[in-house]
Amino acid sequence: xxxxxxxxxxxxxxxxxxxxxxxxxxxxxxxxxxxxxxxxxxxxxxxxxxxxxxxxxxxxxxxxxxxxxxxxxxxxxxxxxxxxxxxxxxxxxxxxxxxxxxxxxxxxxxxxxxxxxxxxxxxxxxxxxxxxxxxxxxxxxxxxxxxxxxxxxxxxxxxxxxxxxxxxxxxxxxxxxxxxxxxxxxxxxxxxxxxxxxxx
Amino acid sequence: xxxxxxxxxxxxxxxxxxxxxxxxxxxxxxxxxxxxxxxxxxxxxxxxxxxxxxxxxxxxxxxxxxxxxxxxxxxxxxxxxxxxxxxxxxxxxxxxxxxxxxxxxxxxxxxxxxxxxxxxxxxxxxxxxxxxxxxxxxxxxxxxxxxxxxxxxxxxxxxxxxxxxxxxxxxxxxxxxxx
Numbered sequence: 001x002x003x004x005x006x007x008x009x010x011x012x013x014x015x016x017x018x019x020x021x022x023x024x025x026x027x028x029x030x031x032x033x034x035x036x037x038x039x040x041x042x043x044x045x046x047x048x049x050x051x052x053x054x055x056x057x058x059x060x061x062x063x064x065x066x067x068x069x070x071x072x073x074x075x076x077x078x079x080x081x082x083x084x085x086x087x088x089x090x091x092x093x094x095x096x097x098x099x100x101x102x103x104x105x106x107x108x109x110x111x112x113x114x115x116x117x118x119x120x121x122x123x124x125x126x127x128x129x130x131x132x133x134x135x136x137x138x139x140x141x142x143x144x145x146x147x148x149x150x151x152x153x154x155x156x157x158x159x160x161x162x163x164x165x166x167x168x169x170x171x172x173x174x175x176x177x178x179x180x181x182x183x184x185x186x187x188x189x190x191x192x193x194x195x196x197x198x199x200x
Numbered sequence: 201x202x203x204x205x206x207x208x209x210x211x212x213x214x215x216x217x218x219x220x221x222x223x224x225x226x227x228x229x230x231x232x233x234x235x236x237x238x239x240x241x242x243x244x245x246x247x248x249x250x251x252x253x254x255x256x257x258x259x260x261x262x263x264x265x266x267x268x269x270x271x272x273x274x275x276x277x278x279x280x281x282x283x284x285x286x287x288x289x290x291x292x293x294x295x296x297x298x299x300x301x302x303x304x305x306x307x308x309x310x311x312x313x314x315x316x317x318x319x320x321x322x323x324x325x326x327x328x329x330x331x332x333x334x335x336x337x338x339x340x341x342x343x344x345x346x347x348x349x350x351x352x353x354x355x356x357x358x359x360x361x362x363x364x365x366x367x368x369x370x371x372x373x374x375x376x377x378x379x
Contacts, residue, residue, distance in 0.1 A: 015276070016276060020271070020272070021268075023267075023268065023271060024264055024267075024268050027263070027264045027267045027268070028264055031258075031259055031263050031264060031267075032256035032257060032258055032259070033256060035256070035257050035258065035259040035263075036256045036257040039257050048257075048259075049259050049260060049263065052259060052263070053263070053266055053267055053270060056267045056270075056271070057267065057270050057271055057274060060271045060274060060276065061274055061275075061276060061277050062276075062277060063276045064276050064277060064278055064279035064282075065277075065279050065280055065281075124250065124253070124254075125254060125255050128250055128251070128254050129254070129257070143251065147251040147252060147254060148254065148256055153218075168213075168218070169209075171212075172208065172209055172212050175212065175244075175247055175248075175251075176208070178247065178251075179243075179244075179247050182247075182250075
């Protein structure tokens with residue numbers, strides 16, 4: 001049996017027995033998941049990489065606390081969230097109210113910049129990520145966990161402390177808002193892409 | 201059948217595979233028969249496919265190596281359950297509850313309640329009068345309460361119990377360090 005065939009729980013068990021090198025398998029499996037989630041908290045890739053690395057180190061140190069009653073990715077997400085919040089607090093990133101007129105202008109110019117770049121890139125993936133980036137942190141969190149983290153409604157509920165039905169409603173709303181963002185800011189890019197790819 | 205639920209919600213449940221078999225066939229019928237449903241379904245399916253097909257962001261090539269180099273300097277910490285003793289937490293809780301209960305019992309014991317022989321209306325009026333003029337709390341001699349031998353003894357027991365709990369906790373911690 002190769003390492004790739006081992007389940008997360010089996011790998012963790014063996015790491016706890018002293019096979020530290022096996023942790024690389026877990027890092028390889030979840031690095032993109034963690035990095036993508038972290039990028040939702042900070043737009044800077046360097047910062048995201050630093051936080052992601054910190055997440056894996058913290059996860060390693062606390063590995064004995066992983067009981068296996070939830071998925072490893074669910075457990076990892078709780079570390080991602082606390083690490084990102086700690087990082088943002090340390091950095092004290094400037095935040096501004098959206099009621100502020102100046103902020104609105106900045107947001108709109110940022111959105112139009114993204115739109116212009118995307119038409120050039122003709123990339124669905126980049127457009128989608130940019131559209132998710134325009135959502136509120138709560139909306140993007142649910143979408144990322146459901147689609148990119150492949151978590152069930154129950155698992156998301158456990159992570160964010162809500163019952164699965166509430167998560168479902170929030171997911172519906174988040175997707176609706178995502179669709180609105182795409183239509184508002186990326187409709188031209190979508191048409192271009194649809195024509196290019198032959199998709200609807 | 202859920203007819204109240206908005207069309208989009210029912211379609212999302214259908215797309216996510218969360219609807220019951222009966223609901224699924226109902227939605228399928230709507231999609232086949234109704235153009236409005238058909239249009240909405242295609243619209244939502246596009247968003248869903250876009251999300252399903254989305255790729256994850258990739259960190260740098262050296263990422264795994266960096267993490268492995270970093271964790272080489274660390275050890276897996278012992279599980280929290282091995283060093284957090286639930287009995288100690290329960291003991292601390294019981295200690296504070298006992299303190300609060302003891303004080304409450306003593307406070308209630310010192311209050312002079314109105315006599316019970318009178319009718320209920322008399323009781324209410326006398327109670328409201330006593331509240332206005334001389335509330336039960338005002339009747340308590342707080343100075344006496346905190347200087348009485350009962351409270352001194354109670355506090356002594358509480359402090360000794362607290363010290364025993366602290367000692368238990370520190371002993372356990374010491375044992376773990378020596379291991």
